[in-house]
Amino acid sequence: MCMQIAICIKQVPDSWAEKKMAGGVLDRAGVDAVLNDLDEYAVEEALRIVEANSPTKEAGEGSGHTITLISMGPERASEAIRKALSMGADDAILVSDPSLAGSDALATSLVLAEVIKKGNYDLVLCGTESTDARMSVIPAMISQRLAWAQLTFAGKVAVDPTASTVEIERITEFGNQVMSAKFPVVLSVIEKINEPRYPSFKGIMAAKKKPITTMSLADTGIDAANVGASAAWSAVKDALPRPARGAGVKLTDEGNGGEKLVEFLVEKRLA
Amino acid sequence: MSSVLFLVDHTAGKISKASGELATYAKSIGESVAVIFADNADAIASQLNTFPVDKIITVSGEWDKYGAPAIAEGLSQLIAAKNPAAVLITSTATGKEIAARVSVITGSGIITDAVSVDKDLITTQSVFGGSTTVHSTVTKGVPVITVRANSIEATITTSSAPTESFAATISDAAKLAPISSATPVVKGGRPDLTEASIVVSGGRGTNGDFKPVEALADALGAAVGASRAATDAGWYPHSNQVGQTGKTVSPQLYVAAGISGAIQHRAGMQTSKTIVAINKDPEAPILEIADFAVVGDLFNVLPQATAQIIARKG
Numbered sequence: 169m170c171m172q173i174a175i176c177i178k179q180v181p182d183s184w185a186e187k188k189m190a191g192g193v194l195d196r197a198g199v200d201a202v203l204n205d206l207d208e209y210a211v212e213e214a215l216r217i218v219e220a221n222s223p224t225k226e227a228g229e230g231s232g233h234t235i236t237l238i239s240m241g242p243e244r245a246s247e248a249i250r251k252a253l254s255m256g257a258d259d260a261i262l263v264s265d266p267s268l269a270g271s272d273a274l275a276t277s278l279v280l281a282e283v284i285k286k287g288n289y290d291l292v293l294c295g296t297e298s299t300d301a302r303m304s305v306i307p308a309m310i311s312q313r314l315a316w317a318q319l320t321f322a323g324k325v326a327v328d329p330t331a332s333t334v335e336i337e338r339i340t341e342f343g344n345q346v347m348s349a350k351f352p353v354v355l356s357v358i359e360k361i362n363e364p365r366y367p368s369f370k371g372i373m374a375a376k377k378k379p380i381t382t383m384s385l386a387d388t389g390i391d392a393a394n395v396g397a398s399a400a401w402s403a404v405k406d407a408l409p410r411p412a413r414g415a416g417v418k419l420t421d422e423g424n425g426g427e428k429l430v431e432f433l434v435e436k437r438l439a
Numbered sequence: 440m441s442s443v444l445f446l447v448d449h450t451a452g453k454i455s456k457a458s459g460e461l462a463t464y465a466k467s468i469g470e471s472v473a474v475i476f477a478d479n480a481d482a483i484a485s486q487l488n489t490f491p492v493d494k495i496i497t498v499s500g501e502w503d504k505y506g507a508p509a510i511a512e513g514l515s516q517l518i519a520a521k522n523p524a525a526v527l528i529t530s531t532a533t534g535k536e537i538a539a540r541v542s543v544i545t546g547s548g549i550i551t552d553a554v555s556v557d558k559d560l561i562t563t564q565s566v567f568g569g570s571t572t573v574h575s576t577v578t579k580g581v582p583v584i585t586v587r588a589n590s591i592e593a594t595i596t597t598s599s600a601p602t603e604s605f606a607a608t609i610s611d612a613a614k615l616a617p618i619s620s621a622t623p624v625v626k627g628g629r630p631d632l633t634e635a636s637i638v639v640s641g642g643r644g645t646n647g648d649f650k651p652v653e654a655l656a657d658a659l660g661a662a663v664g665a666s667r668a669a670t671d672a673g674w675y676p677h678s679n680q681v682g683q684t685g686k687t688v689s690p691q692l693y694v695a696a697g698i699s700g701a702i703q704h705r706a707g708m709q710t711s712k713t714i715v716a717i718n719k720d721p722e723a724p725i726l727e728i729a730d731f732a733v734v735g736d737l738f739n740v741l742p743q744a745t746a747q748i749i750a751r752k753g
Contacts (some may be wrong), residue, residue: 187572206684253566273549274542297534299683302566303551304532305539317615318508321532322694338533341633341678341686342450343623347506349616359684360677370661401548405574416714417458421735422667429715430733430751436713438637438692439659439748 169329171221171233173214174289175257176280176310177207179241179248180300189407193270193397194300203248206295208255208364211237213357215256215365217327227256233329234258236287240268240279248381250259253366254375265385270397273301277309279395282388284314290351296358307356317349320356340382341412441524442470442494446514446537446612448529449475449483451623456634459593459714461586464556466491466594469524473600474517476502476510483748484602497601507533511540513607518581519543520605525560525577530585538578538585547580552708554590565689565710566744577585588633589689624678632662632679636691640664640681644697644719646736647674651741652696658748663668664688664708666698696737700725717741749752 178314187196215227216383222231237252237260239245249260265278266298271279271288283431284292311318319325335348340357367375385392393399433439444730445461447454458473465471474496475539480497487495498513514537518526526541528534530552542549553562560582564573577583613701639661640651649663656663665675667682681688683703693711698704700716700723708714709728716729717737731741 186565186692189573194567273539277543300567303539303549304535305542305549305551308536308539309543311508312540314509315612318536318618320536338618341624341631342531342533343621345506345618345621347616347618353616401542402550402575402577405576407566407571407573410565410570410572410709415510416732417697418729418732418734420721421733421740423739424743425717425733425735425740426745427747429717429731429733429740429744430747432715434751435691436692438713439751 169332171218171291171327171329172287172289173217173233173293174238174284174287174292175207175210175214175234175235175252175293176306177237177239177248177252178204178298179239179245180204180298183272188409194406201244201247203251203294204298206297206299206359207252208295208358209359209361210293210295211252211257212362212364213261213325214291217325219290221327228258233313236261236289238280239259239263240271240276247286247354249380250375251367253355253378254371256371257380261383262380263280263383263385263388267385267392267396270400271395272400272402273303273305273309274401277313277394278308279281279388279390280306281310281313282390283383290332290353291327292352292354294315294354294356296356307354311354314352314354317353319347319349322355322357323361325357325361356401371424442472442521443468443527444472444474444517444521444523444527444528446471446525446534447475447483447487448531448534449477452479452482453530454483454486454688456593457586457588458487460588461527461529461593462487462490463591463594464527464586464727466493466516468556468558470494470561472496472521474514476500476513476661486639487563487600488598489595491596492598492600495600496605497586497602498605499605500609504617505593506610506618507536508540508613508616509609511537511544512609512613514605515541515544517605523581524598524743525582527556528583528585530587537587538583542580542583545580545583547583549583550577551585553584553586556584556586560584564725568711582728587687587689589636613686629656630660632664632681632686633688635662635663636690636721637694638664638681638688638690638711639696640698640708641665641669641675641696642666642704643668645669645674651677651738653746655694655741655745655748657697658745659692661692661694666704695725695729696741698725699723700728712732
């Protein structure tokens with residue numbers, strides 16, 4: 169059977185960059201933006217699922233399956249989308265609208281869920297969290313809104329397109345769980361599941377021709393009153409840079425570094 | 440007085456240390472109401488009597504089989520019945536999923552990874568790798584707040600809270616992904632990384648030999664952490680990774696041995712109360728944020744410190 173796969177991706181500030189707040193939200197203008205690291209694992213896993221079930225052993229045309237990227241963000245989020253397209257996804261939908269600025273997780277999950285509903289997807293993949301907000305709630309919220317099965321924090325994924333089933337090994341701090349569900353499924357993958365590929369030159373060239381459909385908020389059918397900063401369900405009172413740590417004691421080991429260290433711990437009542 | 444529900448997390452019939460911390464926050468806000476989703480709820484409830492708990496509500500059902508989606512439905516029904524001032528949940532992978540779903544079901548705002556919640560429900564979060572402190576409030580619905588473990592010292596007291604049971608109905612949509620088998624984490628003798636009050640971590644500088652790191656950890660009663668470089672090299676399990684893509688820890692004492700301190704690692708440990716670093720490279724960024732830094736070889740410094748600590752204990 170032909171699988172239609174969607175991947176939710178996000179453009180985030182480069183995790184190496186210094187991040188600051190501006191007016192209660194992350195100042196996104198002043199920093200380099202990249203594809204969320206953790207979404208690359210979802211893109212890679214989607215490609216592997218298609219390749220394993222493709223007569224050509226490749227994704228793309230001829231595989232019989234489709235991979236669509238879905239993202240919400242400003243127009244420049246198309247840079248992150250191009251990166252994922254160059255890895256091998258087929259096409260993309262970018263929901264971009266000034267009224268979405270400042271949307272919280274509840275509004276974001278609402279938009280993503282409405283876009284997903286307009287398609288006919290069997291699987292929606294996500295990373296476990298974005299490296300900027302780090303809430304780790306979007307996959308669960310989408311699953312709740314769609315009333316789809318939730319298979320999250322997957323460290324191993326087995327998809328059977330004929331039976332329309334997915335089995336995963338969920339890996340969290342509490343241990344491992346094996347769980348399974350029938351399509352449609354919201355699937356999030358952890359970073360140790362695979363090693364994301366680097367886009368090939370051919371992939372980068374091909375990505376330039378792949379279609380990115382832009383949707384406005386009106387296209388999603390969502391009322392502007394439900395999204396954006398003014399609709400946020402929580403409010404930031406203030407955001408302050410953490411005071412710099414005072415310069416501590418720094419010494420060079422001259423044979424008694426370990427003893428000096430213990431003296432410090434004892435003085436601090438830590439040992 | 441308004442009530443504050445907190446979700447008791449438990450594995451293999453034992454409550455987590457963080458449950459006592461949630462009880463302490465709940466009591467500082469209002470009536471502290473513990474909610475237990477389990478079939479052996481009585482055995483779990485009895486473990487709460489050393490914490491400030493005013494009431495215990497138990498909910499029985501197939502929670503081990505259906506996980507977060509089912510618990511979220513049950514908790515949402517309880518919220519509708521009790522109309523509490525807030526709901527507190529521990530910031531774990533599953534805890535955050537439950538919170539996310541409860542927030543959608545009940546139409547409530549959500550705040551994750553709070554490191555403090557005050558009596559007026561103003562939360563403190565430490566974001567962007569600890570470089571910024573944010574104070575927030577939920578403005579709609581019943582505030583759903585997930586709280587990081589180890590952010591407060593649990594109040595130890597004697598309580599004998601009355602217990603009541605609550606009947607929840609679980610929809611078919613919450614039963615779409617049953618769990619067929621579960622393997623709990625094999626607990627070593629060391630404390631859990633995110634709950635430990637002391638963490639000793641090793642990085643590239645260990646060259647794969649974590650023995651001195653583990654020996655110091657054991658002498659201090661600490662958990663062992665590792666940098667991404669060390670876990671990617673296969674020197675230590677991924678479950679022990681501290682940093683942006685691993686665990687975030689905030690212990691009383693963090694010891695970084697042979698870790699350079701890239702921004703991604705600092706993101707996972709920067710809010711530790713006291714930081715000690717040992718590194719051969721005098722230019723390593725970790726030394727700049729350490730309260731006490733030794734420029735030296737961890738293979739000399741750590742064993743000496745370990746021996747000294749053991750000797751002091753007699």
